Amino acid sequence: MDGxxxxxxxxxxxxxxxxxxxxxxxxxxxxxxxxxxxVHQIDGEAYHRDPCPEASLSSTLAKTMLAQSPLHAWTxxxxxxxxxxxxxxxxxxxxxxxxxxxxxxxxxxxAIPDEILASNxxxxxxxxxxxxxxxxxxxxxxxxxxxxxxIHAMRxxxxxxxxxxxxxxxxxxxEMVAVAQIDGVWCRAMIDNVPLDARLPIYDxxxxxxxxxxxxxxxxxxxxxxxxxxxxxxxxxAATGEDRVFRFVFQEKSAPHEVCVVELGDDTLLIARKKIxxxxxMWGLCMQSGQWPGYPLGVHRVDLPTWxxxxxLERESHEAAIKK
Numbered sequence: 494m495d496g497x498x499x500x501x502x503x504x505x506x507x508x509x510x511x512x513x514x515x516x517x518x519x520x521x522x523x524x525x526x527x528x529x530x531x532v533h534q535i536d537g538e539a540y541h542r543d544p545c546p547e548a549s550l551s552s553t554l555a556k557t558m559l560a561q562s563p564l565h566a567w568t569x570x571x572x573x574x575x576x577x578x579x580x581x582x583x584x585x586x587x588x589x590x591x592x593x594x595x596x597x598x599x600x601x602x603x604a605i606p607d608e609i610l611a612s613n614x615x616x617x618x619x620x621x622x623x624x625x626x627x628x629x630x631x632x633x634x635x636x637x638x639x640x641x642x643x644i645h646a647m648r649x650x651x652x653x654x655x656x657x658x659x660x661x662x663x664x665x666x667x668e669m670v671a672v673a674q675i676d677g678v679w680c681r682a683m684i685d686n687v688p689l690d691a692r693l694p695i696y697d698x699x700x701x702x703x704x705x706x707x708x709x710x711x712x713x714x715x716x717x718x719x720x721x722x723x724x725x726x727x728x729x730x731a732a733t734g735e736d737r738v739f740r741f742v743f744q745e746k747s748a749p750h751e752v753c754v755v756e757l758g759d760d761t762l763l764i765a766r767k768k769i770x771x772x773x774x775m776w777g778l779c780m781q782s783g784q785w786p787g788y789p790l791g792v793h794r795v796d797l798p799t800w801x802x803x804x805x806l807e808r809e810s811h812e813a814a815i816k817k
Contacts, residue, residue, distance in 0.1 A: 532732055533670045537599055538632070540670055540683045541571065541579060548572035548780065549672070549679040552724040555772035556717035563779045564787035573785075581629070587644070587746055588700040590634045594648040595744075596685055596698060597664025602634040604641045647700075647750045654752040655742070662686045662696060673731035678773045678780070682728040687737075694738040694756075695729060697721070704743040704753040712743070713757070720772070722757055723765035 528535075528544045535544065543549055548570055557566045571577045590602035609620035616625060616637070628635040636644065655662060669687040673680055686696040701712060713719055722739045730736050741755045757765065779785050 528670070528672050530673050530732060531671075533672065534668065535670055536632075537668065537683070538579075540681070543570065543572045543681065545572075545672055545679045545681050547679055549681045550724075550773060550776045551681055552721040554776070555724055555769055556720050558772045558775050559720065559768055560717060562787045563775055563785040566776070567779070567785040586634050586636060587640065590636060590640075590644045591647050591700050591744070591746075592685065592698060593634075594644050595651045596662060596667040598667035600632045600634060602636050602641065602644065603628050604638050605635050607638055610637070643746070646748065647744060647746070650750040651742070651744055651752055655754075658754060660696075660754070661688065663688065671725075671728045671732040673728050675727060675731050676770070676773050676777065678777045680724070680728045680731070680773070682725045684725055684729065687729070691733075691735045691737070694740045695725065696740050696742055697725065698742045698744070700746050701743050702745060702747065704745045704751050706753060706755070709741070709743050709753055709755050713741075713755075713761075719757060719761050719765040720768050723762060723769045724772075727766075727769065 526539070526544055527546055529546075543551075549572070554566045554569060557569055567573050569577070571579075586602075589599065593599045593601055605616055605621055605624055609618055609624060611617045611621070614637070616622070616635075625635040663686070666689060667686045669684050671682045671684065684695050685698045688695075699712070699718075701708070718741065722741070726737060726739050738756060743753045743755060745751050
């Protein structure tokens, strides 16, 4: 991310994009709906609107800061961007419903009656569209009956696998929100499940297409889940004093709906600590300055990775050998 962060070298800093943020305050007054430091249980909609004393850093915003730029994080912040709107996608529905079925928390899901679907099974009729709109307005996830059956199959598989691993995800301890100041930066995390016993790990549930350990490793790298894990650990520790292990529970959306429970290794966690500390530093500087830079100005030279170049050279060599 250093190449996207102009504050590292004042002499070379281009003129940044300027967007005013909320300046930090040493003292704050809690307004209705604003959470103090500590642990809370609130609904997902309230959490995602950022109920902290001032604009706070979530794991999603931290990953955005590191992978793209502070300006992208500003744009995705519900407290900083006056035009922010929650993102709703059909692709989120299975994951949201699976969270409800397996963790016992979050918005409920409801089956769309088969008789109001089109003849090809699509939810394209006037009645189906109205049903879906009403369900979403009520905070429910509308699913076709086949998708409900899919969710129930996932639930049964997950519960059986977790029971075999002696993992108990108490619904009363699902979707726990931790709020804390770390390095002078307000941070928040909604953790899928936190067992009451402080000696036990905290858990995050992910739906996926492939839950093999190798695929989980790739997902952690591609989606910045290492940053999420360390952010959650540190915010929970700052809010409670508990230093817990963090685990992911990956589950496949398609049959056989296999489950893989994953802990990050020591080397990965070491780098993750460096990453999240950098994200907090960037967030704090932007909050203080009111400047949220995007990508550096200039023309950027890009080379293919070494492995891609070597792959092409090997192909050339192989084809030359065939011609001979």
